[in-house]
Amino acid sequence: MFIEERKLKNGTLSYRYGESYKDPLTGKNKKVYATSSKNTKAIHKEMQRILSDKIETILNGANHKQQMTIGELVDEFANSERGIRKVTTQRNIDKYAVIIKKWFNGDIIATQLKAIHVQRIINQKLTELSWSYVKAAYGYLRQSFKYGKRMGYISNIDLFDDVVLRKPSKTPEQLQASRNKFLTKTELDTLLSLVDKKNHRVATLFKFLSLTGLRIGELRALRTQDYNAKEAYIDINATLSQKNERLTPKNEYSARKVSLGEPARKILVEWLQLNHTRKQIVQNYNNPDNYIFVTDGGQPYDIQFLNKLLKSIPFHKHVSTHTFRHTHISLLAEANIPLKTIMERVGHNEPKTTLSTYTHVTDEMKEQEQQFLDTLSV
Structure with a gap:
């Protein structure tokens, strides 16, 4: 033990007692301290006990981390x-933390986990659950171990280099389903007509989605002040969760300005006028944030309600609110709009996301291709 004497501003003396120890995680020498206003043999004995307790606590904690x-x-x-994290990110992490502890025995010492154990669990789950679900859970497991390495709890996480996630081959039915994620112009008109017979306002909401390519959360978060009528664009600066929490956009590329054509502007004007009228005559109208696409009571439309309505429509394809976003970009691709322009409009930062998910060749484009081939001569 060593003692450092210090003179305080009021002229009195203070004594800092210290002791050195080796950190078992880093191998480096560190020190702990305790302070007293006295320097006697009795105090020396007490300070030695306090410092020993501190070191023991630290070492026990380090040993616990290793286990x-x-x-x-x-x-x-x-x-x-x-x-600190986004609310939606934290919810996903909490959800997958429960899943990981269920799949992998939560009592296993982290440093004892082997690649073969992880591989067997992953392979089993891939036969039971979707690829994206298993991939997400596995991703959070890896993130947890990377965190453990950063904190010094784990020295080596190379086991993940030996784990392989093999994406199952798609069946013909799955391939067809992936091609059915969008609607042709004719299909879109037919579907909107069917929805209109059930609910005119919702039909215009879906039409607006297909004209802008917004995510449903972005549309629900759209406020009166986000519409620039003079320059004909909407400012996408938030998304609304299913619990109606106003959150930051999905990513930095999702914050954007989306230009509007005349059909989309007409829909906005229709809704703005409707909301103004509601505010005057509906007794319990409550819309303090000035959201545009709201019910008679002023609340943003519930996503489950919208999808349930779509499900009730007799249609030959499975359709959800996200189908209109797919449709918008497929229509842009069909119109030969440059890929970069499409990406900026819908808030994508990776070309492969747009290409692999949205720009399927529609039947109309195939017909155009055939017509061209019939006239092609060399």
Whole structure:
């Protein structure tokens, strides 16, 4: 033990007692301290006890971290940036933390986890669940172990280099379903006509989605002040969760200005006028944020309600609110709009996302191709 004497501003003396120890995680020498206003043999003995207790606590904590279970690691990672992460991100992490502890025995010591164990679990789950679901859960497991390495709990996470996620081959039915994620212009007109017979306002909402390519959360978050009538664009600066929480956009590329054509502008004007009338005559109208696409009571339309309405329509394709976003970009591709322009309009930063998900060749484009080939001569 060593003692440092210090003179305080009021002229009195203070004594800082210290002791050195080796950090078992880093191998480096560190120190702990305790302070007293006295320097006697009795105090020396007490300070030695206090410092020894501090070192023991630290070493026990370090040993505990070295013996950390998968469950403890996953939970600590989930809580490590709570309050800093986006709300939706934190919810996903909390959800997958539960899943990981269920799939992998949460009592297994993290440092004892082997690639073969992970591989067997992943392979089993791929036979039971969707590729994207398993991939997401596995991704959070890897993130938890990367966090453990950063914190010094785990020295090596090379086991993940030996784990392979093989994407199952799609069946003919699945391939066809992927091509049916969008509607042709004719199909869109037919569907909107059927919806209009059930609910005119919702039909115009769906039409606006197909004219702009917005995500449903972005549309629900759209406010009166986000519409620039003079320059004919809408400012996409938020998304609305299913619990009606106003959150930041999905990513930095999702914050954007979307230009509007005349049909889309007419729909906005119709809704703005309707909301003005509602505010005057509906007794319990409550829309303090000035959201545009709202019910008679002023609340943003519920996503489940919208999808349930779509499900009730007799139609030959499975359709959801996201189908209109797919449709918008497919129509842009069909019109030969440049890929970069499409990406900026819908808030994508990766070309492969747009290409692999949206720009399927529609039947109309195939017909145009055939007509061209019939007239092609060399």
